[in-house]
Amino acid sequence: MPRPVGRIARCDPPAAFRQKELDVTTVPPGDPVSGPSPVSTAPAPKKRTQGIGLGQYIVIRAILIVPTVFILVTLVFFLMRVVGDPISAGVGDRLTAEQLQERLAEAGYDRPIYVQYLEYLGQVFTGNFGRTLTDNREITDVLLQYGSATLELVLYSLIVAFAIGIPLGLVAAYRKDRAPDALLRILAILAYATPVFFAGLLLKLVFSVWLGILPLGGRADTRVALALGRIDNPTGIYLIDAIRLGSPVAIGDVLEHAVLPSLALGLLTAGVFLRLVRTNVISTLSNDYVSAARSRGVSEFRLVTKHAYKPALIPIITVMGLQIALLLGGAVLTETTFGWRGLGFQLAQYLASRDFVAVQGIVALLAVIVALTNFAVDVIAALIDPRVRY
Amino acid sequence: MSTVVDIRNLGVEFATDAGRVTAVDGMNLTVAPGEILAIVGESGSGKSVTAKTILGLLPDTALTSGAVLLSNREGQDTHDVVQLTGERLREVRGRDVAMVFQEPSTALNPVYTVGWQIAEGIRAHGRIGRRQAKNMAVDILRRVGIPDPEKRVDYYPHQFSGGQKQRVVIAMALVLNPGLIVADEPTTALDVTVQAEILDLLRRCRDEFGTAIVLITHNMGVVADLADRVVVMYQSKLVEQADVETLFSSPREEYTRTLLGSVPRLGNGADRGPAPAPHSELGTPVVEARDLQIEYPGRLGVPAFRAVQGVTFTVAPGEVLGLVGESGSGKTTIGRAIAGLTPVTGGSLSVLGHEMLGIRESDFRPVRSEIGFVFQDPATSFNPRLTIAECVAEPLVVHGRAKDAGAARSRVDELLEAVHLPKAFGSRFPHELSGGQRQRASLARALALEPTLLIADEPTSALDVSVQARVLELFRELQQQFGFAALFISHDLAVVDMLADRIAVLLKGQLIEVGAGADVLGAPRHPYTRRLLASLPVPDPVEQRARRAELHRLRSTE
Numbered sequence: 001m002p003r004p005v006g007r008i009a010r011c012d013p014p015a016a017f018r019q020k021e022l023d024v025t026t027v028p029p030g031d032p033v034s035g036p037s038p039v040s041t042a043p044a045p046k047k048r049t050q051g052i053g054l055g056q057y058i059v060i061r062a063i064l065i066v067p068t069v070f071i072l073v074t075l076v077f078f079l080m081r082v083v084g085d086p087i088s089a090g091v092g093d094r095l096t097a098e099q100l101q102e103r104l105a106e107a108g109y110d111r112p113i114y115v116q117y118l119e120y121l122g123q124v125f126t127g128n129f130g131r132t133l134t135d136n137r138e139i140t141d142v143l144l145q146y147g148s149a150t151l152e153l154v155l156y157s158l159i160v161a162f163a164i165g166i167p168l169g170l171v172a173a174y175r176k177d178r179a180p181d182a183l184l185r186i187l188a189i190l191a192y193a194t195p196v197f198f199a200g201l202l203l204k205l206v207f208s209v210w211l212g213i214l215p216l217g218g219r220a221d222t223r224v225a226l227a228l229g230r231i232d233n234p235t236g237i238y239l240i241d242a243i244r245l246g247s248p249v250a251i252g253d254v255l256e257h258a259v260l261p262s263l264a265l266g267l268l269t270a271g272v273f274l275r276l277v278r279t280n281v282i283s284t285l286s287n288d289y290v291s292a293a294r295s296r297g298v299s300e301f302r303l304v305t306k307h308a309y310k311p312a313l314i315p316i317i318t319v320m321g322l323q324i325a326l327l328l329g330g331a332v333l334t335e336t337t338f339g340w341r342g343l344g345f346q347l348a349q350y351l352a353s354r355d356f357v358a359v360q361g362i363v364a365l366l367a368v369i370v371a372l373t374n375f376a377v378d379v380i381a382a383l384i385d386p387r388v389r390y
Numbered sequence: 391m392s393t394v395v396d397i398r399n400l401g402v403e404f405a406t407d408a409g410r411v412t413a414v415d416g417m418n419l420t421v422a423p424g425e426i427l428a429i430v431g432e433s434g435s436g437k438s439v440t441a442k443t444i445l446g447l448l449p450d451t452a453l454t455s456g457a458v459l460l461s462n463r464e465g466q467d468t469h470d471v472v473q474l475t476g477e478r479l480r481e482v483r484g485r486d487v488a489m490v491f492q493e494p495s496t497a498l499n500p501v502y503t504v505g506w507q508i509a510e511g512i513r514a515h516g517r518i519g520r521r522q523a524k525n526m527a528v529d530i531l532r533r534v535g536i537p538d539p540e541k542r543v544d545y546y547p548h549q550f551s552g553g554q555k556q557r558v559v560i561a562m563a564l565v566l567n568p569g570l571i572v573a574d575e576p577t578t579a580l581d582v583t584v585q586a587e588i589l590d591l592l593r594r595c596r597d598e599f600g601t602a603i604v605l606i607t608h609n610m611g612v613v614a615d616l617a618d619r620v621v622v623m624y625q626s627k628l629v630e631q632a633d634v635e636t637l638f639s640s641p642r643e644e645y646t647r648t649l650l651g652s653v654p655r656l657g658n659g660a661d662r663g664p665a666p667a668p669h670s671e672l673g674t675p676v677v678e679a680r681d682l683q684i685e686y687p688g689r690l691g692v693p694a695f696r697a698v699q700g701v702t703f704t705v706a707p708g709e710v711l712g713l714v715g716e717s718g719s720g721k722t723t724i725g726r727a728i729a730g731l732t733p734v735t736g737g738s739l740s741v742l743g744h745e746m747l748g749i750r751e752s753d754f755r756p757v758r759s760e761i762g763f764v765f766q767d768p769a770t771s772f773n774p775r776l777t778i779a780e781c782v783a784e785p786l787v788v789h790g791r792a793k794d795a796g797a798a799r800s801r802v803d804e805l806l807e808a809v810h811l812p813k814a815f816g817s818r819f820p821h822e823l824s825g826g827q828r829q830r831a832s833l834a835r836a837l838a839l840e841p842t843l844l845i846a847d848e849p850t851s852a853l854d855v856s857v858q859a860r861v862l863e864l865f866r867e868l869q870q871q872f873g874f875a876a877l878f879i880s881h882d883l884a885v886v887d888m889l890a891d892r893i894a895v896l897l898k899g900q901l902i903e904v905g906a907g908a909d910v911l912g913a914p915r916h917p918y919t920r921r922l923l924a925s926l927p928v929p930d931p932v933e934q935r936a937r938r939a940e941l942h943r944l945r946s947t948e
Contacts, residue, residue: 288496295445296511296562297484307510310501324445386546 006328040220056203061378065371072367076360077120078169086356090133094270124364132358134350147365148236149219150342153334155264156258160266161273168270169277173283174304176282184274191271200264200337207260215257217339224253261338265331268324276319280312286313321377325370394418394570394602395487400456400472402439402448410453413439417456419530421602423465423569426592428605428617428634432854433621433825441572441606443741445480445489446471459896463487463569463600484511488563492575494555498547504531504541504558515566518855528567533598533806534561534591552717553584560709564599571595574606579864581716583883586925586941589615595831608855610653611927614934615636622646630721634931651858653929656911675704676742676875677728677844683736684723697723699899707842710876712907714909714922716884721879725845728877729763730754741843747870759789762836762874766848768828772820778831779816782806785838798837805834808871809864826857830864837872844869844876850885883926887911895919920944 083089087103093117095103098134104110106120123130129139172184207214217222219238220228228241228251239258242250284290285308293307294300332344339345343362350358382388399849400417403410414436429437431480442448444457460482469482489495499507509523509532518526524543531539534557536550556576565573573592577585593616595601605617609806613620613634620637620647621632630643641647684698700722702829705711715721726732727740730749740745742760744753764773772781782805783798792798803813820828829849835842846865850858861934866889869876887895889906894904895916903916916918924941928934 032494288491288493289499291447292489292491292497292559292562293499293507293510295447295483296566297482297488297514298510301478301512302510303516307499311499364516382909387499387548 007021024352057382057388058379061117061375063373068371068374069368072371073124073364074117076363076367077117079361080356080360081113082354086133086360089356092352110279129361130317130357131363132350132355132361134353134355134358138357142358143343143361143365145236146341146343146346148153149238149340150328150331150335152237152332153258153261153340153342155265155323156262157264157269157334158324160262161269164256164267165270165273166277169274170281170309172274173280173281173285173308174300176285181278187276188271188274191267191274192269193271194268196264196268196333197337199267200260200334203260203264204338216261217257217337219257219340220250221257236242261334261340264337265327265334269327272323273320276316277312278334280315281308284308284312300331310384316380317384319381321373325373328366328369328373391463391676392423393459394461396420396461397440397444397461398457398905400440400458401454402436402443402586403453405453412626413452414443415934416456416915419621419628419631421570421604423463423602424596424600425591425602426596426605426616426618428489428607428613428620428726429623430607430609430610430613430620431623432649432856436797437572437606437623441489441574442622442715443605444570444572445473445483446474447489455754456607459534460486460931461569463567466534466825469823481515485515485570487568487570487572488566488568489930490556490559490571490573490576494552494559494580495547495579497559498555503544503546504550506557508562511562512565527561527695527877530561530565531558533608534558534564545770545890546901551584552580552939553587556580556588557591560595560743564595564601568601569602572604572606575608575644576605577612578609582920583884583925586607586927586938589927592616597946608745609927610638610650610929611934614929615927615932619896622649626772637864638929638931648856650929654804654859654862654882654888655928656887656923656926663817673707674743675740676708677703677705677877678740679724679738681737682724682727682734682739683728684720684732685735697899698727701896701899701901702906705875705877705902708873709892710878710890712886712893713877713879713896714881714886714893715896716881716922718898720899721881721896725763725847725877725879728843729761729845730758753792759785759839760842762839762841762844764791764844764846764849765833767852768825768832769820769852771832772828774820775777776819777816778806778811778820778823780833781820782816782838782842783833785835789839791839801838802834805838806831808837808868809834810854821859824857825853826861829861833861833865835867837868838892840872841874846876847879847882849878851880851882858885875928883923895922917944 028120036333080086085104085146087107087109088100091103101110108116131138168184168188172181172188175181185299204216209217219225224242225238227247228238228246231241231245238254239251242254285304287308289311290303290307291319293303298307328374331340332348333341334340335342335345336348343365345358347362350362394497397419398415400414402414402822403412411816414603417436417440420425429431429440431437439448439452442456444460448454458470459468461468462485469478469486471479474721481923482806498504505524505928507529509520509526511525512518512523513520528539528543530692536542536554536557542550547558549557555934560571560576576590576592576929580588582808592603592605596603605613605615607613607786617634619633620631621628622637624645630637630641630646632642637646638650641650651869680702682698682701683696685694685696687694701720701724703711713721713724719738723732727739727746730746730751733774733792734747737747742757744757746754772778776784779799780795782802783792785794786792786798786801787794792801801817806813806816811827811830811834815823815831820831823831829852832849836846849865850861862885869889874887878886890907892905895909895918896912897918903910903914903919910919911923914923921941921944924937924944928937
């Protein structure tokens, strides 16, 4: 491995100075803390110029989002067109040739593909994704309404996943290959191997049907939903809207509806997180720096939760980022099981009715979400790992 | 007499799948306050296990018997570490005994500042405020010779050089002022000039702090430089213990004598046989570098890093050129460039008549069969899924000399014989061989195509001294037999001295001195070469003391 000589040279004090340090033998032996310290006559180490600062790093990563999104949007556009234009693909079989031509000309689909592509890019750039074919709604409206529902569900389940996955992952890592670890690993496999619709059905069966303490599905009772819809500028995230409404009944109702879907999706994710934390913490626990901290009397609890956990976070964050991006796009089954009208639920509907303009809009949004999540992951990893920062 | 640690009849066994393995057997030793005791032995002799037992750091699979009586600095309180568990053991660690690790870059947590890490050790032993702990950290950093400690206490480990990292590790060990420090190969990962500084620092730990040190090492030069008393371990047992002068001047046991005999010494290169022919008479050079420059491209926003700048040298046919330098000096880069593994970015490098600047891989491929390469770590340079015979046959198959590994078997057997390995070893897998045997197999592989040029990159630095001596002997024998030219890369001057006809010294990518081995080592012209030579500890305590004085004089004149 070549090492940058420049960096070493900058850190090293000049040889003559080192000699001075070593010659300081006037300090009497004894307590190193209270003993008089030799006065350092060191010149301040030269400022390093190598490497880039955190700010610059974040700016570069942020700029890189643009080409990523551009490539993703382009891919989505052309891949969707492989099956033909949205009108022929969607309703072509129900129209006569003349009617189809008329509709195509009206929507501009008879022009050359690159013109349509450029037009699409311009529209996307100005935030105009077009209108859905089936219910003629602004795609941006659809995205906002259902996107916020999905976001709310994902946030709840992430809370569940973090609260369960991380501490139990640490326990499993510390008790590697012992009974608690074996038990936790089995539970983790159960959690993420059980299909989410099956887990959802079981949860509904137990808590809604037998015990009757939690609602079967939906995001809120009809009356609460109506009340929430009436407030000014609703955020679409029901909990926030309910708090703004100031009604404890509404808040309780929204939360009650969130429990089962969040548990179903959260437990699945917690299983993945548990194994992720376990594997990475096991590998950092065997590092020299953990032994070194142990040799200085640091407690086992701190060794696991600080010394081994933080360095393990770098790979953990990366995989978690991917997992979260996946959750945002892939909550289809959970949303369908619990009638939670989010993006996944709606995507399935539009696919079934072959509304490819809507599908294209939703897929493009998901692509943007993935790019943004990756950016967030890079920034968090840089905050944790000083080697990226300096 | 009081002791800091008193080990009585210590036995350590490891429970493995293959049954119990004894690591330490019937060990008795004591360390007096302020004494530096060296434990020497080869890898697997149980010296590291003994050291870890003193801190109770052995894994759960270890079964320990006997007693390790550890006293605190004042000598009022004694614990048997073997019997301590949990909280009691934690209290002793860091307060009564601390440890310095081999590899400073892995002993420091990369994601925390050094100040935080030092404070962790302090705050683990009593209620001490964050601010006070930080002040203690600044103070101890200053005392181990870290410049500008007020600022650098907030630096992360990667912002320090290797030697400074080891100073930080020593600072962590010293901060609670324990009576004993266990140093496990504290200088093995460091360059020789840095090693000399760290040895000075460890000596200061004893002189200023009055700390006793248990020094685990395989380097006899380090022992001669630092230790008061030496314990020799062999196959889990203590075979000899004596004060340092006695051990080096009149070793009692046969094993100790062999161990001392296999240490390469400077100046032994003279018995190379007849003086090599003058350099110019050896014919067209196999390697000719003129103003050679090699750059590694930087990351985004980082300028390219120039690893080699303006190096000029030649290697004549049949000549061994020793390339010496510290880590980061560019010696490995030059070796890789000659083998066509790293592109040349400037100047000229001619290898066997081919200009390497801008050469295409397809043009260079036929030349590869003329070049052998021996890597540093024999454990990682073999494919673990292939047998030794298949590995050795690989160059023959790749260059079309044999149809497959089976067809090459007779040639492989010859090669194994040439490197003194039994033919039967061909059917074994790499992990079934010892380090020395693997490096022999690696030599056999490099010689398979009878190359005219062999590049050996630190071929013995991962080996024990006695094994190293045998591999070096073999290398010399093979070189005389096959007559290949060689570029021998090493950081160890004594090793290079044993083999090289000429020696080239690199410093920060520049060639500062090149000449016949005896000239460079006997009468070095460049001050850096002089310092490099003076930094190398020799396995003789009396001579080493004189050399140390000389080194201090050299450093102060610079």
